[in-house]
Amino acid sequence: xxxxxxxxxxxxxxxxxxxxxxxxxxxxxxxxxxxxxxxxxxxxxxxxxxxxxxxxxxxxxxxxxxxxxxxxxxxxxxxxxxxxxxxxxxxxxxxxxxxxxxxxxxxxxxxxxxxxxxxxx
Numbered sequence: 085x086x087x088x089x090x091x092x093x094x095x096x097x098x099x100x101x102x103x104x105x106x107x108x109x110x111x112x113x114x115x116x117x118x119x120x121x122x123x124x125x126x127x128x129x130x131x132x133x134x135x136x137x138x139x140x141x142x143x144x145x146x147x148x149x150x151x152x153x154x155x156x157x158x159x160x161x162x163x164x165x166x167x168x169x170x171x172x173x174x175x176x177x178x179x180x181x182x183x184x185x186x187x188x189x190x191x192x193x194x195x196x197x198x199x200x201x202x203x204x205x
Contacts, residue, residue: 103109
């Protein structure tokens, strides 16, 4: 390339800068990049927040709708049987947990299932 093509006004107006050292160019580029990234953070955050909200909404809506829909389709006697079975399962789980604790605990220290396992209210 010749010198005349490098020093034309068109090249100077493109926004290119000249730097004394490579370190100066890197420092300026880094600081400008950080500034531009900081400008875009609110836009990015709101986009991510909206996406997370939409996913959470979809999951909650889908699961509740499906549960309510299925609950309405199941006859009353089956729903009652499922509820009674769930209660009996919880009671059996509590008893099994108590037996395990009794066999592992010393006579001085008796732990109740409520103290050790929050799964069984």
